[in-house]
Amino acid sequence: MTNTFKEDVRKGLEQPQKTLPSKYFYDKKGDALFVEIMNLPEYYLTRCELEIFKNKTNALIKALQLKTNTHFELIELGAGDGLKTKHLLKALKDQHFNFEYIPIDISANALQLLQQDLNKTLPDIAVTPKQGDYFEVLASLKHNNNPKVILFLGSNIGNMEDAIAQQFIYNLGANLQKNDMLLLGVDLIKPEEIVLPAYNDSKGITAQFNLNILERINNELEANFNLDYFEHLPKYDAVKGIAESYILSTKAQTVTIKAMNATFDFDEGEKIHTEISRKYNDKLIHNVIANTDFTIEDKILDSKAYFADYILKRH
Structure with a gap:
């Protein structure tokens, strides 16, 4: 490293x-600071997507076209502390889905803390953390033929220039099989008075x-x-x-x-x-996936329509 x-x-x-x-923000101190940021009143992004995962969990499961009788891999890119994902994991467990959770992160510290937490709170779930580059890990999993659901949350796609985001989604598709799913969380375009404080909070975090x-x-x-x-x-x-x-x-x-x-x-x-x-809208998302094998299956919004989880399917 x-x-x-x-x-x-x-x-x-x-x-x-x-x-x-920006990937170098995240060491032990950076991880802790970002957890603080996610809890700030100005930082609406986490709250909005968390609301979707808490209140619309069954809508997510339905949109992802999951089946209880088929084993699948739930792969999260940049898992962090798993705050939002834990609501989905619990619902999948309670509804007797057969799956393995594979969180991928550049931060070994974040993965260690996440596994320790899941071992306590959701001990029955199979968890296999993977540290490293997203595509190296996905390439290693590509040929096992298990259906895959990719989670890319927190509008992390928005940290890329548009051309890089297009290539990123294309590369994701290249590492997946037909009918695999991608849940892509994105922040939606909004006025400055809502967005700018999220990146300039009053506490200076x-x-x-x-x-x-x-x-x-x-x-x-x-x-x-x-x-x-x-x-x-x-x-x-x-x-x-x-x-x-x-x-x-x-x-x-x-x-x-x-x-x-x-x-x-x-x-x-x-x-x-x-x-x-x-920040995105439907037109920009269509541009991002235009040259990929993904199509939009569904779009789930928080109550303020600040944030969207797009459900994409690999064809």
Whole structure:
């Protein structure tokens, strides 16, 4: 991981528009901060999708076209703490479905905590955590012929540029068989006064989360970022439906990263792009799946119609 992290940081900071990959938000501290973010009053995304999983569980099960007499694999990409999924797992168990739950995550810490929790709360469920790259894990499962249901929740697809999201869904389909299902959770386009506070909460937790990537570089790559001279900068374009996060340099400064024997200069006001969070509507989802083998089978909304879980089927 360290070599990949180092090369990704080098590549990002050498760009004219400096960038750092959002996947590196998540270490032990980042995981804990994101759990805090999910509980913030401004962060509606988790609450809205959680409402769907709590109150419309049977609608999800019906839309996913599951059968009690057929064993299937329930595979979650980026499982995190499994907050929402546990409601679905419990309903599947109570209704005597025959399945194995396979959470995939880049964070070994998150997977360990999730398995410990499920062992206590839902001990009868078969759980097989897999740490690593989504597609490497899916490729290893591709040829076992078990029907598969993929969960990709939390509008994580929105962290990708549109062309990358299209390729991602295509690659997912390439690792699945005919009639496999994908539950794709997406945040819907809404006005700025609803969206922007979700990325700029009053307690500053999101700012800590964004800046944690610099702390990781300090700790793991022997850098000397002074976090007092960088700040969190969120933006949202309500017309395009795109939220973005940046780290802003508040002064002209030079940072040394010993592990790569390199220095990087920052101008006052210079930004490091860390995250995109695309919001969707039906037209955009159709564009994302246009060149794939998926079709939309159903769409389930929360009570405010802020968030949607699209049910897609591989043909």
